[in-house]
Amino acid sequence: xxFAGLLFTIGAIGVIVxxxxxxxxISVELMLSAAGLAIAVGxxxxxxPDGQVFxxxxxxxxxxxxxxxxxxxxxxxxxxxxxxxxxxSLMREREPIE
Amino acid sequence: xxxVFYISAAIGLVSALLAITGTxxxxxxxxxxxxxxxxxxxxxTIGAPFAAALQILIYAGAIAVLFVFAVMMLNLGEETxxxxxxxxxxxxxxxxxxxxxxxxxxxxxxxxxxxxMANLVGPKAxxxxxFATYVIAVELASLLLVAGLIGAFHFAxxxxxxxxxxx
Numbered sequence: 001x002x003f004a005g006l007l008f009t010i011g012a013i014g015v016i017v018x019x020x021x022x023x024x025x026i027s028v029e030l031m032l033s034a035a036g037l038a039i040a041v042g043x044x045x046x047x048x049p050d051g052q053v054f055x056x057x058x059x060x061x062x063x064x065x066x067x068x069x070x071x072x073x074x075x076x077x078x079x080x081x082x083x084x085x086x087x088x089s090l091m092r093e094r095e096p097i098e
Numbered sequence: 099x100x101x102v103f104y105i106s107a108a109i110g111l112v113s114a115l116l117a118i119t120g121t122x123x124x125x126x127x128x129x130x131x132x133x134x135x136x137x138x139x140x141x142x143t144i145g146a147p148f149a150a151a152l153q154i155l156i157y158a159g160a161i162a163v164l165f166v167f168a169v170m171m172l173n174l175g176e177e178t179x180x181x182x183x184x185x186x187x188x189x190x191x192x193x194x195x196x197x198x199x200x201x202x203x204x205x206x207x208x209x210x211x212x213x214x215m216a217n218l219v220g221p222k223a224x225x226x227x228x229f230a231t232y233v234i235a236v237e238l239a240s241l242l243l244v245a246g247l248i249g250a251f252h253f254a255x256x257x258x259x260x261x262x263x264x265x
Contacts, residue, residue, distance in 0.1 A: 022123045022169060026130055030114055033157060037137050044144040049219050049227040052149045053235070056228065059156045060239040064246030066161050070168040071253035077172055078257050 025069045032062045102204050103143045109197055110136030123169045127162060134158040135201055148221035 036058040043051010110133050117129035134157040141150040228236060 022165075022172075023118060023126060026126055026165070027118055029130065029157075029161065030117070030133065033134065033137055033153075037140065040141055040146050040149050041144055044146055044219065047145075047219060049223040050231075052146050052219060052224045053228045053232050055146075055149050056152060056224075057235055057239055059152060060242060063156060063161060064242050066164055067246050068249045068253070070164055071250040073168060074171060075253045075257055 022073065025066065025073065028069070029062060029066065032058060032065070036062075102207070103140060105200065105204055106136040106139040106143070109201055110140070113197065123172075124166075127165050127169065130165070131158050131162045132197060132201070134162070139201065139204065145219060148219075148224050 036055045039058065040051045040055045043049065043054075113129045113132040113136065117126045117133060134153060138150045138153040138158070141147075141153055
């Protein structure tokens with residue numbers, strides 16, 4: 001459980017600190033798998049299969065998230081030619097650079 | 099078996115730190131795969147062999163490959179190739195190789211001895227529980243997958259339209 005907590009913390013720090021979208025996605029994956037590990041450990045503590053069932057659900061959620069996230073990443077890259085998250089937070093059309 | 103747990107937990111933490119502190123996306127990805135392998139062996143030691151196998155298949159297999167393709171499509175260019183050449187002759191290989199060897203040795207030990215799984219819950223129990231108690235959750239998961247598929251397709255479609263407009 002402590003391992004899962006530490007892993008989740010590292011992932012959270014990664015999301016906050018990094019600006020590169022690739023690294024943010026990687027950190028989100030870390031957090032998801034840490035949460036899954038915590039659930040599986042809980043299931044194993046009481047010898048119930050429920051934990052593993054929900055771990056599989058987390059796998060599905062993670063796979064979907066990565067698919068959508070990566071296609072977004074590619075779309076952003078096509079648009080901006082970089083994957084900087086700070087630049088995305090402008091939320092409006094960028095002025096054309098002359 | 100406790101030893102295996104602690105060693106793989108330590109490996110997982112070290113690789114996770116390396117993954118989020120590195121500057122090269124590819125190195126971060128390799129470290130991420132090591133984290134997933136470590137998590138998988140932790141799952142094995144706590145008595146969830148089915149989840150451990152799925153962890154390797156889905157995370158280390160599918161998701162990591164997806165990331166690799168994305169990074170390759172980002173097309174980092176000439177500079178990356180030059181840097182890569184510099185790295186090839188370095189001491190950067192030592193730590194990853196050492197970590198991977200430790201993980202491999204304990205994998206082999208764990209799989210051959212078959213011992214020490216604390217509260218073993220086999221794949222059969224998981225399957226029965228999943229398709230009897232949690233059928234609705236399975237249906238919802240399939241719905242989520244369809245939503246993800248449509249979302250990814252939509253973004254790809256936007257990309258394609260943009261490209262044809264440029265031409």
